Amino acid sequence: MQKFSAFSLARQAMGRHLGWRPQWRSVVPKPSYDIIIVGGGGHGLGAAYYLAKQHGLCNIAVVERGWLAGGNTARNTTIIRSNYLFEQSSSYYEHALKLWEGLSEELNYNVMFSQRGCLMVAHTVHDVQVFKRHVYANRLNGIDNEWLTPEETKAFCPPLNISPNIRYPVLGAALQRRAGTARHDAVAWGFARAASDLGVDIIENCEVTGIDRDPSGKVTGVQTTRGPIRAGKIGVSAAGHSSVVLAMAGIRLPLQVNPLQALVSEPVKPAFPCVVMSNTIHAYISQSDKGEMVIGAGTDSYVSYTQRGGLHIPAHTLEAICELVPDFRRLRMLRSWGGITDNTPDRSPITAKTSVPGLYVNCGWGTGGFKATPGAANLFAWTIARDEPHPINAPFTIERFRDGTLIDEAAAAAVAH
């Protein structure tokens, strides 16, 4: 692997940058692998990386039906935080957050993880109760989270409107200082480059069309648009297409996909210092390194794989942004887009074995999967390698929907992920 550094940039500059090699190898599929990861997004590429790096399993392929990281990895608003309510959830996201903190060095790829802090703004007495419960619960779990008064909130994020006379005044905010944002594409590319260097085959434009199993039911490989590939184990990390892929093995999942839309403004000079989330009025916003205000909208209500939704959804979000940050009323929407979110009934993910031997699934991340990328990848790799979950992801089974042991972040906190 070509080391990335200021020094290597300077040296390559002298060679007019003709010496850079592909960041990951372009390969033709081998007939057989120990493990196939279905889905070349951040989670899948990361799982392959950790399988190779931490579990010594290098005969691995990642198959991606389109271009790497072209799904939700490419479409999210890049918020990273771990201040979830339930201990099971916050442990999982905190595991990810800790990995984020060292990821650029780990991968020798600047993923631009920027710990700018995330404010969750309270607008009602109920919000205050819920967010304070978050603060206390997180602190007990060893996760930073603090309560700010409206004035402290304003000091941390000056553009916010904390006037008491608006429709939903700001009554305070929970602040996680270690939260922030990262450069979404870079995470996937960094994992791809590092995994490829460890021998992982990364195969783009290769859609899985079937899952092969032996008479005992155990998986033996996949059928793809580039031919059959044998595999001892298959890990599905296909986000919005998880139901489609798992159906190939006869498994129905507790998932419903919905469009989720997001947008950016035209770029402006630095004007917004942190991430702000407001669940009550449905808005979240941060400013990217390029200067664009990155704004997440709500989900459309219906099942759709079209990667688009109705304009009334982002319009409603912009109403909220204009209330929260009235100075931004004259900024302009530059680009908007939609993704396919795979939502479980309790809005918590599944990272688990399935009922089919040799088949594993990491899905159900809904609107919040990006922040978990290294954590989910890391624990999914563990689960596949050892054929059993790590204690952190042990509660995140498919069976919890049968048992009733849900981890209901949405109902509990009414917080947008």
Next chain:
Amino acid sequence: MLLIDCPYCGPRAEIEFAYGGEAHIARPAADVSEEEWEAFLYLRDNTKGVLAERWRHAHGCGRFFNALRDTRTDRFHAFYEIGTPRPDVGDAA
């Protein structure tokens, strides 16, 4: 914003409706197995293709009805009353 053809009121904008999820999932009796209960409550086909789904004209007549919509294009193929069988429209997008 989708245009939804309520069988009772005619075509109306999506914001008048509440989504009801997949259709034709009958609620079983209270003595079924845990697996059957899980299937009823949580497991879904999540179809990529023509999906039978429920809508309620919440800000109109209030009635639930079913629709067939291709989730690859969002194009509707049929609207029909609750309790009637799924029309056959093939797999055409």
Next chain:
Amino acid sequence: MSGAFRLAGRGRIDTARPVVFRFDGRMVRGYAGDTVASALLAEGRHLMGRSFKYHRPRGPVSAGSDEPNALVGVGEGGRYTPNLRATQVEIHDGMVVVSQNRAPSLRFDIGALNTLAAPVLPAGFYYKTFMWPRGFWDKVYEPLIRRAAGLGRAPTAPDPDHYALHYAHCDVLVAGGGPAGLAAALAAGQAGARVILCDENVEFGGSLLVDTHSLIDGLPGMTWVARIVAELERLPNVQLLTRCSAFNYGPHNMVALNQRLSDHLAAPPADMPRERIWQVRARDVVLAAGALERVLVFEGNDRPGIMLASAARTYLHRYGVACGRKAVVVTADDAAYRVALDLAEAGVKIAAIADLRPTPGGPVVEAVQSRGIAVLPATTIQRAHGHLRVTGAELAPIGADGTVGRGRTIACDLVLMSGGFTPSLHLHSQARGALRFDDALGVYVPGESVERVRSAGSCRGIFALDEVLRDGVVAGLAAAGGETGPVWTVTRQDAPGAGGFAGALPRRGPGHLALAFVDFQNDVTAKDVKLAVREGFRSIEHVKRYTTTGMATDQGKGSNVNALAIVSDVLGRTPQEVGLTTYRPPYTPVTFGAFAGHARGDQFDPLRLPPMDAWARAQGVVFEDVGLWRRARYFPRAGEDMAAAVARECRAVRGAAGIFDASTLGKIEVVGPDAAEFMNRFYVNAWTKLSIGKCRYGLVCRDSGFVYDDGVVGRIATDRFHVTTTTGGAAGVLNMMEDYLQTEWPDLDVWLTSITEQWAVIALQGPRARDILAPLVDGLDISAGAMPHMTLREGSIGGVPMRLFRVSFTGELGYEINVPSRQAQAVWDRVWQAGAVFGLMPYGTEAMHVLRAEKGYLIVGQETDGTMTPGDVGCGWAVSKVKPDFVGKRALALPAMNAPDRLQMVGVLTDDPQEVLEEGMQLVTAAETPVPASAEGHVTSSYFSPALGRSIAIAMVKGGRSRMGAALYAPRLEGPALKVTLVDPVFYDPEGARLND
């Protein structure tokens, strides 16, 4: 005439109306009808902006909404707007315009030093560095990058303007008012269809605004346009919208338009919205979006004074501006020849036309040659010279083998480029229409769509004017269902442009240091694109993301096709194999405020006011938001804080009586022969035996087994229940009831009606409640014997119809007086007056919370959080053991739902009676608990209880009911943990004697 480059007698500006505005503090003179760009160009000034990364000096490359370079900040104070295109901003007197992304000035920008560092700043350099030392990213590198990036500064004051939103329906929406769009609109309009025609420009005409050559029915283009527009205006079924861009094509033909209303006015009327968004539902859509000329990619192609040929033609014919004195034209297309002729005719010297094609020919080429203009076939531009303005063009011959020979430099102050025309596919593609590569044209054109949409004219690769007009008519008729449409004859038209070029121009030598820009604004060069491919980014989407080409504020309108061609060239794949990046809305940027429209301030969200809202306000109430409702929280008297007011209100209720507006409670009437059976199936409780006139506490679970809502239910008649829900849960409960009734139990004959708004609820609570109420209820015996706790009576109060519930959420003798909302204030006044002698006091939600917590009554949404069963919150008694089924029954039988270590509702007392726990505090077993640790439970409600003279709290604790008397600790954010003891959650009057008084 002001402006040395202004040409008298040309252009569509109004020279009788001079306009003065400021650019970077300096006065600039122009005319009504000018844009910022045209007025500056009229002064000979091309330098208008600086690029994103290298801060290169830039001038306008286009004359429209696709402009990547000439971005400016416009306006002052709250009306300051960054990043507007100088090519679109219409000037008016007093307008203040500033250039962007430069310091200290546009001519001398320190950031231009970045160009020197360009060799070490290739595409994606930031992924490869800034990683060491680890802590430096957040604190050093990133702030530096952020300061260098961005374009204009963000506004720092609230926008005083307002915006409007308009929904519209039509049969045919025509997007684009050039020749194809006008023809389509007229054909559709004459066929009787309801038509909306919109165009982003100030006036209709499109390409005809600058085509002074062709004749339609013998008329000059704009004369024809005026005639067609007049015809359209006469049609009552046609709506015409200018300055109005179709920017978003949503599912099912919902197209959004953005109309700019007031920015071009010096003094707009105060009531005029700045912009309006039209949400148009069209049965059929005709896209007539036109085509955009492509830039050429060569070294130094970004110097001010280098622009699209079509842009120079626009400045000439629309604004009467010559963009230079001496021009070099570089083209791969015939269209630029007509531009050269027009400019030459206006007095601009055309030094040479370099044509990339080996054998240019045809009438327009001959016309140029016959004017004595040098045409150099098989010639490329090696590089452009100059810094703040182009000073020369080095033209070089392309040999038969494709190699480029030595060139010569021609001095000039203007370079015009034309790489051919790219159809605008944005809206078609947003509608998820397929795209098809047209080999003959070398561009993508629209393919199939699932929507009822047609493209017409140059946006589908049809360029000859006569064919464009015919195509528009055909599309308009097809959309409208018409049969015959207008026919026009075009004369003197140029043949459609043959040729075209995409990708980097051929050059001599490798040009390792050459900066040939593909994406101007983001400073992406041809080398950057090649580097990305070299590094393995082979998908066009990867190239876009790695280099940021196409991600600037023009969203790749000028750059995408060139980037695609370079990638396909390097990979040796055809453009169709490489593919295009996804077109994403909006077509051009749209103001946030326009989306918000009037949904701002008080109009942001509907405000629901209970009937006694005005009365409460007159009492100086403090409100709280609960869902959409504004509820009275407490009624402070002079000098009281919330604690003092709440304590006083609580004492009044316990000692005498309190009055409370409980109208926000959800209310549903369940009526029909099967009403009781419906209630049995829906609620966890049993209802069959509830007699008429009796009430019962009802609990709703979801089928997941978790508590969803609760409320008192009264039986009015055998077939009629009066159901109450929580304030926030009303709509959800009704929707859930309808769901089960309509889809699971169609066998039941039941009607459900929301009666929340019909019945106001006046809660009268306290030991003197009966004394106050008894004289007011017309002939109704409400004595303890006649009307015990949990009963209801219908009657009247002062002649007003009434449903009177004897219920209590305070633990005191209490009534909830339901009266029609319109008469509620009158009844309230009567009760209020009658209560004065008894010490009646109004109380708000805060006191209500304290009073109910003293009694251990749960609040759904406070004690419960969507994961609690009835048993968890101490309501297992309510769950029927005998009903064969109800919503939630199956799930409640799951082992996990009955585990002994589930969170259970308990009371909590602090050791220090003055210490009030904070809601949300976690409970642990040890005073010193090292983190991370797991909680035993958490505090859900916590208050100071005036009745008990100490703090009380309710908590959910693992196995709590079997741990009464146990000690736990509540860690604080600062300081030692607080010791607490688990107790029964009923703190006050546990026997309920006061209730049944």
